[in-house]
Amino acid sequence: MIARLTEEERALALADLPHWTPVDEPEGICRRFTFTDFNAAFGFMTRVAIMAEKADHHPEWFNVYNRVDITLTTHDAGGLSRRDVDLAKAIDAVAG
């Protein structure tokens, strides 16, 4: 069972993820990515999908043309967990 971050852990994690915005209901973090075109956007999604599957932790995401909106939350933990933070950092690394 993965644990929800405490308030202090959450504040520390968010300070380390400047491009991500906290969201409520469910508690999580979100980020919007914009690319040149659909090909680039879906290529990015494919890289993230493979990483997510490997980590067994998946994003909630929306795509329209060159835009990808990602929300990360851990349903089993009822909020933000270390898994979300790790996936967010991996996604940032892919986005460059």
Add this chain to the structure above:
Amino acid sequence: MIARLTEEERALALADLPHWTPVDEPEGICRRFTFTDFNAAFGFMTRVAIMAEKADHHPEWFNVYNRVDITLTTHDAGGLSRRDVDLAKAIDAVAG
């Protein structure tokens, strides 16, 4: 320039797409797909992405784990066009 379907054309098209639901703002059609797991859901999305790119007509879509919600509309036409109908049929064929 691709034309928005007339009311009559739209009714005929919808009768031919029983799994799709009309939506407003923007005028379009949507369908929810549910798969075994994320791998299957994203595999489906990848097939649709390649078809969409080839047709130069892209979906608006949301994915969480094994679920994919797709909305089709033609921004340039200000509503539902033949392109949406063709893409919906191609998506249905992929979904099986």
